[in-house]
Every structure is written in structure tokens, then in C-alpha cells.
Amino acid sequence: MKIDIPLSCPKCGGRMYSIGYEATLKILRPRIWHVCKQCEFSRDVEDFKRTICCA
Numbered sequence: 360m361k362i363d364i365p366l367s368c369p370k371c372g373g374r375m376y377s378i379g380y381e382a383t384l385k386i387l388r389p390r391i392w393h394v395c396k397q398c399e400f401s402r403d404v405e406d407f408k409r410t411i412c413c414a
């Protein structure tokens with residue numbers, strides 16, 4: 360599942376989308392990443408949120 364997001368890549372300024380992986384086991388939470396369309400940059404959304412709240 361890919362969803363375009365209104366954020367630009369911090370590395371190249373390109374467009375990004377978010378991609379989600381369903382957890383196959385119920386003890387695991389689904390994980391979501393932000394991925395750049397132009398370069399290989401990707402980040403874990405949970406880590407990204409932590410970075411924002413602690414900045």
C-alpha cells in the first residue's frame with residue numbers, strides 16, 4: 360500500500376510516499392515507512408515522530 364504524502368525528502372527534496380507493512384503476528388504492530396521516490400532515502404515513521412517530539 361503506497362500513499363503519497365505532502366512531505367519532501369530531507370536528502371534530495373523529492374516527493375515522498377508512505378508504505379505500510381501489515382504485521383503478520385498480532386503481537387507486532389504494523390510498521391510504516393516514508394520512502395523517497397527519487398533517491399533511496401527511507402525512514403521509520405515511529406522514529407521520525409520521536410525525533411519531532413524530542414527536538
Ligand SMILES: [Zn+2]
Binds near residue numbers: 368372395399
Ligand atoms: Zn530523496
